Amino acid sequence: MKWSGRSAIAIAGVCAAATMFSGTAQASPIWEPLQPVANLDVARYVGEWNQVAAIPQPFNLACAKDTRASYGIVDSTNVSVKNTCTTWTGQANEIVGNARVTDPATGAQLHVSFPGVPSQESLDGPPNYIVTYIADDYSWALVGDPLRLSGFVLSRSAVIDAAGWSEIRRVAESRGYNACTILTSPTTEGTSDIRPLCTV
Template identity: 65%
Template sequence: MIRFPLRRAAAGLAMLAAVATPAVASPGAASALPGIAPLQPIERLDVARYLGSWNQIAVVPQPFNLECARDTVANYQLIDERNVRVQNTCTTWSGGGNGIVGNARVVDPVTNAQLHVSFPGVPFQNSLDGPANYVVAYIADDYSWAFVGDPDRLSGFVLSRSPEVTPQRWAEVRSVATRLGYNTCLIVTSPTPGGATDIRPLCSVG
């Protein structure tokens, strides 16, 4: 959604990948950040249920998502048992549209919840194979929303099936983000129809 953050007009980076040359780890590898355990995937991701469109409702800011002002959406479509087509779109600050298409490859067949996301022509993100840079760390029982990050928590995306976000959902998101080891003041809201109307720290929402 997922972050889950579209390419900038000049740079062309993408929602579901970590920025530039992020510290990433292979499934089960130790975190590159001393003393901090890597972000863990959910026990099992039902890829078929995960497909379709997700709205980004909050994000850890990255240089590549600064072009997007609102309405950031990720759409996932199955290619084969290991690969998913990723299409990210958003509305820019000038009111125009922005988008990019890439690939998400499952690198953890035990959980299906750790993937390597790549985008053609994007430096450091153009190889179909590589370590996990997209970890589904939480998903609601009804698959209505999810929290996605990378092993070192340098990125984070809150994805929701609906663009509308209730105060109760914001409270739930804050609770999950904290439990996953994120600082909620470093996560900001993403404007969506019926959701956030501005960009502010998640810790101040509610």
Template identity: 60%
Template structure:
């Protein structure tokens, strides 16, 4: 979900936002690193001595592309530099294009109240499950090629396609997507279990404010 071209009303607003946002990301990353190290030491070894994770999280057994298309709300995500400018209502809309690929339209409301959006294309890389894709965005360095390695894996999906967990082979990104603007407590527990099953920790994820849903930004492990 790559979103750019934020406009600021003044220089002070811009500087104050980025200072606050980057502090939040650094605190979250440090917290996650501390948890990983503590867990390794508690198990009797050092963090460096632990076995590496598998090549990538497993995709869902089968993705019905027609059911997956449509509008998704981002309710939580692993912080990335490109989504720091999104204040709320981050959404992804997926539709079929004439070539049979997936047209991607990502958008969000910025901290200054404006609209930020970007369009791209997703191609299925895994014909067996249909749940591993390569997403590209024209003009974005290293992501402007239509064909490429998998960078989008649907690792968990509600039976009724009401929510989904998306990550990548490195496990350094992650998005909790929902058809609605909010999830109830039992569903959030399912989401957190899915994150753990994918080899991540819910502490990596920050909640994403949505109109009609949560309004705060906090590590998912603390909700």
């Protein structure tokens, strides 16, 4: 996850551990820290993801569409991160970093860092990326930070149907998010506009 306007994308690294998490959503009051999934299977999680919705962040204002993340296993506690997007001027934007697991018990809480980005250069630190939901088939995920100041909906597919959006909203709200603060992210193949999740 990029934390500087320089590269401007909304998602980032993730994971390590084993075992699949059951995607059953449970209510999570907003005054409690965002909770991770019980177990994250890194082998299933790595690969390509599309950002289909997110809470707007200063660092992703340069991204107009097609915000994506690519993750790869480095070792038992580190995952490589490559974030890309298309800017408002049609140029490609990219940043490369690392995600280090801070919670070996679940593998779903990580500290994401990017060389050269102020306050995000250290490989070690508190979790700033929590996988709080993963679908049973690992087709989509909801990630955020402990205080829910950020929230990212990641999907293997760039196209989400009506039933999919309803499920995403249900899960986001069950995790303590206000669905009206999460906006859809334009993709070439899918949603072309920016709308609050609560209206989709």
